[in-house]
Amino acid sequence: MSAPDVVNAVANTLALPCMARRLTSVCGSQDVLEAMEWAQKAGLPLMPLGEGSNVVLPRVLEAVVLKVADSSLSILADAEDSVTLRVGAGKVWHALVSEAVHSGYYGLENLALIPGLVGAAPVQNIGAYGKELGDYVVAIHGFDLITGAAQTLDSKECGFSYRSSVFKQELQDRFLITAVDLKLSRAPVVNIDYPVLKSRIGCGEVSPTTVFEAVVALRQERLPNPAHSPNAGSFFKNPILSTQLLRQLQSAEPEIPVYPVSDELSKVSAAWLIERAGLRGYAQGNVAMSDQHALVLVTDGHAVQGQVLELARYVQTVVLERFGVALEPEPRFYD
Ligand SMILES: Cc1cc2nc3c(=O)[nH]c(=O)nc-3n(C[C@H](O)[C@H](O)[C@H](O)COP(=O)(O)OP(=O)(O)OC[C@H]3O[C@@H](n4cnc5c(N)ncnc54)[C@H](O)[C@@H]3O)c2cc1C
Known part of the structure; x- marks a missing residue:
């Protein structure tokens, strides 16, 4: 079977342009089996999605997107x-x-x-x-x-x-x-x-x-509303640090908020690190770290995936160089 036309726009709260090969609404086992068969013939993977509020999507998603319809x-x-x-x-x-x-x-x-x-x-x-x-x-x-x-x-x-x-x-x-x-x-x-x-x-x-x-x-x-300022919520997870790394960080930054996780591990605020690094409100083209909340990456509604990726990498690099802490993105990036 030849690849079908790219026709289905995939909504997402970062407002990134994205078209999927196929978008299927699933109500029961019959729909799942049909989608599986169709995807297999087209040589495409299946990808479940919801409202697209935790994803960073490419212009073309080479996949069959499954969305569950049951809201009972x-x-x-x-x-x-x-x-x-x-x-x-x-x-x-x-x-x-x-x-x-x-x-x-x-x-x-x-x-x-x-x-x-x-x-x-x-x-x-x-x-x-x-x-x-x-x-x-x-x-x-x-x-x-x-x-x-x-x-x-x-x-x-x-x-x-x-x-x-x-x-x-x-x-x-x-x-x-x-x-x-x-x-x-x-x-x-x-x-x-x-x-x-x-x-x-x-x-x-x-x-x-x-x-x-x-x-x-x-x-x-506190949070920018995606309807006015497209975003995916917290863009990075709060890093979890070993006691040794936490001590090093605290000796340089004694005011950093710390939340104990266990005897050996502690969570620190990613928003605090980004703000302290001077990146709150930092903009690159169509994307920025929100000036309302340092942890939220916002777009102006005209951005593409590559710009989001570039800003995310920049923030990770600055925070790593300044504090020795690696930030891990929370939303999922799709190829
Ligand atoms: C303004 C804002 C605030 C947010 N605040 C928070 C917060 O406080 N805490 C928090 O945890 N998150 C937060 N988020 C992130 C997001 O809302 C959640 O992760 C939410 O659960 C994603 O739902 P979705 O339907 O949009 O999923 P999507 O973004 O469409 O999908 C997210 C992931 O789930 C998978 N998935 C979706 N549906 C299914 C399914 N039926 N079966 C299997 N896999 C599936 C997808 O494959 C994808 O990997 C926020 C996001 C925004 C935009």
Whole structure:
């Protein structure tokens, strides 16, 4: 079969121009099998995508893009103290968080307003304001894209860690997530340990709804909105350093914020390093490190992938030379 025309524009929050060979909406096993057969005949790989809020795309994506359409939500188990939900991968993440908190199912409030679809959320184990999705996942359902077989992984098999999981590692482009089972609390437990959130909420009675509203307000104030200033959120992960490297860094930069991870490892703020290196607001052509938030790489809506890559490499080089710390990008770059 000859290569088909490049016809499908792939939306992404960096507003990079991208056309895929084929974009397929998936509703069930039949659609997956058809897409697999088509891709095999065309000699193209399959690539799951959601809303394109964590990807850096090329002008032409030589692939068959799969997007899950199912946005259903059902209750699998309803106990006195908890509820277990099954959520279709095509549901908008923030809509789920909002519906959950307003239904009295708690735990996801700190993850409000993160862009994207439910199916992508486990891929990088989304996290914000001291919480990570992995803590609530019971199981992930989907299809093995090599065999076409339906498969379920329990939470342990998902290998969740800081901004990563098995779906970002060995199962990348191999497993299409179609639904996520989440266990949430019926008791109104809150977590406001994260310093910015704590100071925003202040003293007094705190409910999950208060936390939800505070997180939404904080994100709206602090992060550039992709609709006006195209971006992919935090562009670099917060580096995790050994005690030795941390000591070296602290001797030169005693004020750097540090978050302990374990006895031997500590996380430091990538935003702080970029700002300290004088790169907040630094622009190169159609791309820049946002002057609103140093960790966010923004475009003017007319950039291409190469410009994003070039600026990212420049920031990595400056930070490495100045602090001896390697920054790792958070979004995925596609060839
Ligand atoms: C303004 C802004 C703020 C952000 N804030 C945060 C934040 O606070 N915390 C955080 O963790 N992230 C944040 N992000 C990143 C992003 O929102 C999340 O990573 C989100 O989960 C990506 O969802 P998506 O649907 O856009 O996925 P996409 O960007 O389309 O895809 C991301 C990855 O997931 C894979 N994928 C997508 N769907 C599936 C599926 N169904 N099955 C298998 N693999 C799949 C893709 O192959 C790709 O590798 C932010 C992004 C923006 C633009």
